[in-house]
Amino acid sequence: MMKVQIEVNGKETSAEVDDRLLLVHYLRNTLGLTGTHWGCDTSNCGACAVWLDGIPVKSCTTLAAMADGASVRTVEGLEGDALDPVQQGFIEEHGLQCGFCTPGMMMTARALLDQVPDPDEATIREAISGNLCRCTGYENIVRAIRWAARHEAAAREQQSAHEPQGAAL
Amino acid sequence: MQVPAPFTYERAGSVDEALSLLGRYGPEARLVAGGHSLIPMMKLRLARPEALIDINGLAELDYIRVDGDHLAIGALTRHASVLDSPVLREHYRIFAEAERVIADPLVRNRGTVGGSLCQADPSEDLSAVFAALRGEVVVRSASGTRRVALREFHVGPYETAVGDGEILVEVRVPIRTSVGSAYEKVERRAGDWSIAAVGAFVVLDGDVISDVGIGITAVGAEHFTCQAAEELLLGSSVQDALVETAAATCAAACNPSVDQRGPEDYKRHLVSVLASRALHRSISAARGEVA
Incomplete structure (x- = not known):
């Protein structure tokens, strides 16, 4: 047994855990954050994707011990004052059917848009190639991520239109 | 639920510390970094290290x-x-x-x-x-x-x-100059292991192949290469027929196993096609042509 301290969605968490406890089970069972899904258990499906220090990883292949001292972001941490545009995009474009892959898809999509704000379809498909969906055929997932990208671009434009044009003004 | 057998987790802060932990735990300890091969094997109990030494902090x-x-x-x-x-x-x-x-x-x-x-x-x-x-x-x-x-x-x-x-x-x-290199892989689906894959580099001195390397994976190639094919190409001027012979040499020399990824003759055929493509694209790149 060992004590881990992990910042999850901005909050410090801490527990005595078995050395072999996987991060996905720490999130789901120890913390009760069941938004992160536990899927194939073999690092293939990506339903368990969370951010570890800002980088999307598969939490079924990461030990809770490895995340000791790190910060983790899960799907529960996406929503701020309003739904994250990625979440809204999945609603607008019907990006889910059964919803099992959705948390992992959205965490991967959020990471993509933070790096590449205006990704083309090929870039999106490459980015989510470690997240498997058995329902949608991916078409609506790609549209959902494009929706979020467009929405965020429009929001940025609106914001810059309201900002003063320079310090000299 | 797949859970690894019990082990002791240790975290190393430096290479020296990792070495001292390896010394302390002995041959049943394993280093872990990404863990994307080792942890799945531990879940299947194909690997049962007594201690895992986490080197992600190095x-x-x-x-x-x-x-x-x-x-x-x-x-x-x-x-x-x-x-x-x-x-x-x-x-x-x-x-x-x-x-x-x-x-x-x-x-x-x-x-x-x-x-x-x-x-x-x-x-x-x-x-x-x-x-x-x-x-x-x-x-x-x-x-x-x-x-x-x-x-x-x-x-x-x-x-x-x-x-x-x-x-x-x-x-x-x-580091080599006037060099081109390429990698060709066939997999069953995105992200899968290779059915077969061949990589190559070629250094050209004018039209003569002055250095060449071939790497082959997933088909039982000795040392992940084919020295006979390299020797065939080395020192020769670039000719399509020679590249094809070298590719066929790779296919003949490897030792593919029959499994769910395909039968032996299919895998040998793949090696020959992929070796030819990798070599041709390396040659084009060494010439400065856009591959």
């Missing part, structure tokens, strides 16, 4: 740099960093071409160069890349460092020259 081993006339890649360098590296792209396109088809982006965020090599899966891609480029690995122990040619690194499936109490710290590749 920032000193996370680098890609030019070191004299070599490229030096730290063992903890993630696949994602290899894929995105401008330095590697400038010298050898084979790196990005191979990395793009290794697993998926999430796995590449975690998996490391050193971990991939030390796992020594017989279908692993970087083994073929470094075998093609005639890389060497730097191995450290409490008593010092030694270098092992990549072509002598693999002792057998899942077995390497890295002994108890040792840690692979760096991979080195000679």
Whole structure:
């Protein structure tokens, strides 16, 4: 047994855990954050994707011990004052059917848009190639991520239109 | 639920500390970095280390740099960093071409160069890349460092020259000029292991092949290469027929197993086609043509 301290969605968490406890089970069972899904258990499906220090990883292949001292972001941490545009995009474009892959898809999509704000379809498909969906055929997932990208671009434009044009003004 | 057998978790803050932990726990301890090969094997109880020594904190081993006339890649360098590296792209396109088809982006965020090599899966891609480029690995122990040619690194499936109490710290590749390189892989689906894959580099002196390397994975090629095909090409002027003969030599020399990825004749056929493509594209790139 060992004590881990992990910042999850901005909050410090801490527990005595078995050395072999996987991060996905720490999130789901120890913390009760069941938004992160536990899927194939073999690092293939990506339903368990969370951010570890800002980088999307598969939490079924990461030990809770490895995340000791790190910060983790899960799907529960996406929503701020309003739904994250990625979440809204999945609603607008019907990006889910059964919803099992959705948390992992959205965490991967959020990471993509933070790096590449205006990704083309090929870039999106490459980015989510470690997240498997058995329902949608991916078409609506790609549209959902494009929706979020467009929405965020429009929001940025609106914001810059309201900002003063320079310090000299 | 798949859960690894019990083990003791330790975290190393430096290479020296990792070596001392390896010394303390002995041969049943394993280093873990990305863990994307080892942890799944532990879940299936195919691996049951008594202690896991986490080396993810060893920032000193996370680098890609030019070191004299070599490229030096730290063992903890993630696949994602290899894929995105401008330095590697400038010298050898084979790196990005191979990395793009290794697993998926999430796995590449975690998996490391050193971990991939030390796992020594017989279908692993970087083994073929470094075998093609005639890389060497730097191995450290409490008593010092030694270098092992990549072509002598693999002792057998899942077995390497890295002994108890040792840690692979760096991979080195000679820098070559007038060089082109390429990687060709066929997989059943995105992110899967290769059915077969062939990588190559070619150095041209005018129209003469003055240096060449071939790397082959997933089909039982000895030392992940085919020396006979390399010898055939070396010193010859570029001719299509010669490239085809070299590719056929690769196909004949490998030793593919029959499994769910396909029968033997199919895999040999793949090797010949992929070797031909990798060599042709390397030659084009060495000539400065856009591949």
